[in-house]
Amino acid sequence: MAELRLARRSSFLPLTGLMCVLLLVFVSVASASRDVTRGDSHNQTNSTAHKKAFPVLSFNYEHVRKPFEISLWILLALLMKLGFHIIPGVQNIVPESCLLIGVGLLVGGIIKAIGEEAPVLDTKLFFLYLLPPIILDAGYFLPIRPFTENMGTILVFAVVGTLWNTFFIGGMIYGVCRIEGGQLASVDPLSCLLFGTIVSAVDPVAVLAVFEEIHINELLHILVFGESLLNDAVTVVLYHLFEEFTHAGTVTVVDAILGVVCFFVVSLGGILVGAIYGILGAFTSRFTSHTRVIEPLFVFLYSYMAYLSAEVFHLSGIMSLIACGVVMRPYVEANVSHKSYTTIKYFLKMWSSVSETLIFIFLGVSTVAGPHAWNWTFVIVTVVLCLVSRVLGVIGLTYIINKFRIVKLTKKDQFIVAYGGLRGAIAFSLGFLLTNSEMKNMFLTAIITVIFFTVIVQGMTIRPLVDLLAVKKKKESKRSINEEIHTQFLDHLLTGIEDICGHYGHHHWKDKLNRFNKAYVKKWLIAGERSTEPQLISFYNKMEMKQAMMLVESGSTAQLPTIVSSVSMQNIKPRGPARQRAIPSISKSREQEIRKILRANLQKTRQRLRSYSRHDLMIDPFEDNVSEVRFRRQRVEMERRMSHYLTVPANRQETPPVRKVCFESEHKVYTYDDSKSPRGWTAEPDPSPPDAVSLLNESSQRANQSSEHRAKHNDELRAKVPDEKEEQDQLKLSRCLSDPGPNKEEDLS
């Protein structure tokens, strides 16, 4: 334990040293840049006097200044993030977002102390470069099922909740300002409402950052997160509305009605723009089978264009981005290659991680740098009002929502939803956009305080509170094929019951949408045969692919995969009615030949079948023999073979089923060795058979029955070979043996 701590500390020290060095470098370079410009002009006057010697080494920082500084900032941010994960124990107490803000404050403080000008969280930088990756990542990986199931609740919270917050906070602040007088007396109601708009919106970045770490159950996560995404439309509309009104001066009823209309235009328009780009992206991905390398770029570019196009018309960019990701995803995933899918996933995660880190650090830096106008009353009232209005809003809305929900929200749920309403950088950036400068500083200070309070205080305390209240956590289990089967079954069952009741409910419309999707949309947007693949089969394919990858990878890293359970296919296959041996006894010489041939071909046959069953991973005897090239080739072959098997009609008796038979017959052949020596195989110097086979051998002396199972299984697989005649088995055996390599055929024919 002491060594561990020592090791940690020793890795911690160089890291902090590195970070300090970097900080110093950055700061000195920033100040050096000023000297350089001065130095250059000085050199100019000198050169006219006498000819300078040819400069062997010269220093030209201006040339690369901007990209250099940007890269340095990003590098610094990521090193900080790295540092937090290395330091033990910190992770569990303080959420990462708080630490990053702290680092930002530190850096801002240092920069200010030196007297430099710190970079501020420029609004354009934030909205155009830093925010889209996070939203795209969230939208692309949005869990659709819980989102649509709770759509009503989420919309109510997002729209009505935000409206309530805005007017409550704005109104109360105005009242307080009136009462206080003094510096605050000049605040007019519209400014207060504008302020209320900015400060009341729940921020997706902050929510994501904090909720990612507490692993709360799916329902609550999607409620808070969905609300933070969808309230963007409300925020956009209200912000522009109040901004206009502040300039115009007067508010009429027509304006108010136009505001409502504007809300619908903004939100639905944003979704429409996103959906159009999504469909375009899906359609494009249909044709990318020859240029796999650029597939991820299409996803990113179409989504970014959707965001920018929505911003052009002042529609809700966030909703557009979400709609684009959601619409695009099922079709793109069916079309792109596995590598592209991984690339998309990792690039999105990477960009959103970088963006999030930068946002929080900049938030800290801007806090130190920005002009502040601290007013105790205003700030404290704002913070208190934010909390109060959130709690009241959630309680009131839940009371109404619970009348319509099947699964009601409990008090615990309400508390988490209320407590999880964090404010973040969006509020800050919107505040920065304010043009009315007399109140701007005061507003900004208050906004920053609210953000700090919610992210730091609420962010830090939410984890112990979740544990204290014993809120249900996210279940960690992987999706299994049984759950998928039953999810689908349940969908159809509930739709059926709804039809019997005559009630056109949630399930009925979902079913209609699915059928429309299958009948028309998929044909257009998915390439090739995949367009008619039912969801269950594509799920199964995905799982098999994953498992096969795992099998191959574990084989190559010389690590023995543990046998999950010794239940294997033979345990569930029904025993045939006739228990006689279907396999004839083979002569010894024949057996030798078969053994030799199979041994030589074991590498190919090893991977063929066992990946189809999840629960008897086998110990790989070849891990030391498999070279990189062979391994890669095997993997490619397996991928091809698997997709070949699952999408091609099974009537073909040649290649895939025969390979299955081949593998089964290995077992058959090996079990004959039982009579001689169970461990005979392992003594061989050549590549030995899979140990699980010997396991089987050891545990079962009644090899005949298991081999007979295989025969039955082979028959079923071989599509309509009903009876187990001996000649057929011989035929199968020889056919399979002739399959692995063409040069082996002459041995047996």
Place this chain on the structure above:
Amino acid sequence: MGALQSLPGKPEYVDLAEKTGFSFEQIGILHNRFKQLSHNEETLLRDHFNDIPDLACNPIRLQIIEAFFDRRNFRQNGEGTVEEIGFKEFLVVMSHFKPPSLHMTQEQRESIRRDKLRFLFNMHDADNDGTITLEEYRHVVEELLSFSEALEKDTAKSIADAAMLEVASISMGHMEPDEFYEGITFEHFLKLLNGFEIESKMNIRFLNMDTTTLCK
């Protein structure tokens, strides 16, 4: 109980409400629907169900209809099937889809879970022997995939096999190679769908239904 006055002359509703947990309003609406489906007769036959047009595109239509005529779902510990059902049986089967109410203890929630899972189990276990065999499970998967054009029998089989293997592994852990896993018993089924949270998923909204306007 103001609802009682709105439905005069229906004292049997009290008994039904107690048995199934529906409110009088819901029972009234369902009774209307029952009469609509059965063309104002006293009992429902399988053909009446077949007449519902929306149900025709449901891949597991037959199993759903069978579930209504399965005595095991009538909560009287009966077995076998019947040919026709009255309103009481209709209501009892429907009551399997009621959501759990807000104020429920953990045991009540647990018993509702068992109830719903029992309903699902009965739907899979067609021959009523208490276990879901591999053949029956295969049948389930085939039915689910029956409406897709490119149905390969082998794919359905291998999916069902993989699923069965998973159940066996979860329930039995270790098995000798010559042992045979008979089928999924109800206990194994419970264990399998442990994390499925079926009490929040297997629910129908029974309010606000005005079935008279939704006639076929």
